[in-house]
Amino acid sequence: xxxxxxxxxxxxxxxxxxxxxxxxxxxxxxxxxxxxxxxxxxxxxxxxxxxxxxxxxxxxxxxxxxxxxxxxxxxxxxxxxxxxxxxxxxxxxxxxxxxxxxxxxxxxxxxxxxxxxxxxxxxxxxxxxxxxxxxxxxxxxxxxxxxxxxxxxxxxxxxxxxxxxxxxxxxxxxxxxxxxxxxxxxxxxxxxxxxxxxxxxxxxxxxxxxxxxxxxxxxxxxxxxxxxxxxxxxxxxxxxxxxxxxxxxxxxxxxxxxxxxxxxxxxxxxxxxxxxxxxxxxxxxxxxxxxxxxxxxxxxxxxxxxxxxxxxxxxxxxxxxxxxxxxxxxxxxxxxxxxxxxxxxxxxxxxxxxxxxxxxxxxxxxxxxxxxxxxxxxxxxxxxxxxxxxxxxxxxxxxxxxxxxxxxxxxxxxxxxxxxxxxxxxxxx
Numbered sequence: 001x002x003x004x005x006x007x008x009x010x011x012x013x014x015x016x017x018x019x020x021x022x023x024x025x026x027x028x029x030x031x032x033x034x035x036x037x038x039x040x041x042x043x044x045x046x047x048x049x050x051x052x053x054x055x056x057x058x059x060x061x062x063x064x065x066x067x068x069x070x071x072x073x074x075x076x077x078x079x080x081x082x083x084x085x086x087x088x089x090x091x092x093x094x095x096x097x098x099x100x101x102x103x104x105x106x107x108x109x110x111x112x113x114x115x116x117x118x119x120x121x122x123x124x125x126x127x128x129x130x131x132x133x134x135x136x137x138x139x140x141x142x143x144x145x146x147x148x149x150x151x152x153x154x155x156x157x158x159x160x161x162x163x164x165x166x167x168x169x170x171x172x173x174x175x176x177x178x179x180x181x182x183x184x185x186x187x188x189x190x191x192x193x194x195x196x197x198x199x200x201x202x203x204x205x206x207x208x209x210x211x212x213x214x215x216x217x218x219x220x221x222x223x224x225x226x227x228x229x230x231x232x233x234x235x236x237x238x239x240x241x242x243x244x245x246x247x248x249x250x251x252x253x254x255x256x257x258x259x260x261x262x263x264x265x266x267x268x269x270x271x272x273x274x275x276x277x278x279x280x281x282x283x284x285x286x287x288x289x290x291x292x293x294x295x296x297x298x299x300x301x302x303x304x305x306x307x308x309x310x311x312x313x314x315x316x317x318x319x320x321x322x323x324x325x326x327x328x329x330x331x332x333x334x335x336x337x338x339x340x341x342x343x344x345x346x347x348x349x350x351x352x353x354x355x356x357x358x359x360x361x362x363x364x365x366x367x368x369x370x371x372x373x374x375x376x377x378x379x380x381x382x383x384x385x386x387x388x389x390x391x392x393x394x395x396x397x398x399x400x401x402x403x404x405x406x407x408x409x410x411x412x413x414x415x416x417x418x419x420x421x422x423x424x425x426x427x428x429x
Contacts, residue, residue: 001421002046003385005359006038019046031344031413039350041357041366043385045414055091068095103395103423104402106133106167106278106317109409111151121154123408128162130419132426135167137407138215139203140174143185145195147203156208165428167246168209170200171216178218180260187219187226197234201241210428211275212238215248221263228269235273244275251281251303251319255310271311278404279303282321287338291327291379295320296363297390304398317404318395322412324382329369344411346382357384364390385414392422402426 004015012035016023027035029047038044053064061083065072076083079093087093107127111120128134136155140148147170159166172183185192200212212234219227235245247270250261255268270277281300285292300318307316324346325338341349346366350357353370360367366384371377395403403419419425 001418002048002051003389003418004044004046005386006040006042006044008040010038010040012036012038015044015046019048019052021046021048029413029417031411033344033348034351037351039347039357041359041368042347042350043366043414045385045417047417050094050096053093053095055087055089055093057089059087059089061085061087064093068098070095097421100422100424101396102426103400104132104276104317104426105130105419105423106135106402106404107131108135108137108169108405108407109155110137110407111153111155117151117153120409121158124155124158125162127408127416128158128164130416130425131162131164132402132428133165133167133211134159135169135213138169138171138173139200140171141182141186141196143182143192145186145192145199147196147199149203152207160208163427165210166208167211167213168200168204168207169213169215170196171214172219178216180218180220183216183219183264184223184226186216187223187230193230193233197237201237201243204243205241209243211244211246213246213248213278216264217248217250218260219264221260224264224266227264228266228273231270231273245273246276246278246317247274248278248280248319249307251279251283251299253302253306255306267307268310271307271315274315276315276317276401277307277311278317279307279319280406281319282406285325285338285381287325287340288334289338290331291325291329291338291381293360293363293365293367293381294324294383295387295391296360296365297387297394298362298364300391301394304394304400308398313399314401316400317402318391318400319404319406320388320391321383322405322407322410322415324380326378326380328372329377329379341380341382342410342412343383343415344413346380349380359384359386383412383415385418388412388415388418389422392418396422 012023030044065075136150174182238245249265252262281303282295284299285294323340327338328336350368355368355370357366357368365387367381369379
């Protein structure tokens with residue numbers, strides 16, 4: 001699979017010729033709305049077997065072989081060139097496909113709000129073949145331990161048809177926000193816990209969930225040990241019912257990290273107790289904050305490396321956003337919220353505003369600025385094929401269990417093409 005970054009003067013015609021790929025194949029793979037009007041800096045995925053590498057200044061056949069972890073003699077043989085050949089800048093080398101390790105993939109799906117259920121069902125049908133878990137978000141806990149179900153629509157049938165497991169997500173959301181008070185009740189009142197676990201087991205066995213996933217956020221810091229105790233109790237009960245247990249963890253870089261979102265999440269204890277965790281490695285750039293990359297690779301790596309210091313790699317799903325944000329400048333704390341956009345929408349916006357997409361090498365994230373009709377400057381950060389490949393490389397490098405997406409229904413075709421090219425997706429037995 002090839003990533004091509006659009007340059008000045010590029011057209012679908014000459015890109016197709018470069019990679020010996022039909023134009024229609026490239027247009028369909030990238031779901032291009034305006035194939036005759038590409039955006040400079042836009043990342044396209046070319047669905048070919050393997051990829052091409054164009055020699056850059058300072059490259060040698062040895063350095064390229066090392067970069068792609070291919071034996072030097074093999075790379076020379078594949079490209080029918082001598083091992084000691086001097087490579088001119090721009091020379092095209094064929095790189096064969098890399099190994100595709102098995103991973104677990106999860107995607108949350110949130111059937112609420114303005115999103116039409118049929119749109120989400122369409123997304124679930126399209127993406128479920130690439131998922132280990134499909135996760136409706138979410139079952140919310142009432143203060144007596146009863147549960148409010150999300151709309152499940154046709155997700156169960158869709159999952160079954162694609163050999164995809166359903167994950168039952170339980171949250172301490174109350175009136176649309178994570179509630180510290182509700183969380184405290186759940187973690188400290190035994191009668192509420194007992195009723196909650198009874199309800200979870202009944203729902204999981206009736207509907208057909210295979211994993212129970214606790215996404216308890218904004219918990220009181222003093223409830224850290226209470227949360228650990230609750231998880232131990234839940235693990236024992238759920239194991240008896242043949243159910244797996246997982247949790248969502250705020251993105252911490254140390255055990256002593258302070259803040260309402262972090263202190264009650266004990267990475268070491270979760271790593272010991274549960275079957276796997278989802279690291280919520282996104283929202284550095286968020287709707288109420290200043291413009292930043294949503295999941296900069298350098299910050300993501302820091303979180304994963306801390307997690308690896310207290311839990312095994314095969315218990316970690318890397319959290320990944322399927323969206324970006326459009327901020328109006330200047331940023332004012334407490335002011336206008338940034339607007340969420342899918343990666344496809346950000347490309348359309350850059351095309352409409354006639355601006356090039358830039359790429360931050362440190363964050364490994366695309367971004368651009370533009371001025372609206374009222375003269376207000378905007379700053380946009382999103383994801384593209386390059387940024388998602390950087391996350392996939394991290395998963396491979398650190399041998400993580402897999403990836404977890406927030407959330408389906410946001411168009412990002414390049415992600416799914418690359419997911420399929422990089423990994424073999426584990427399916428339920």
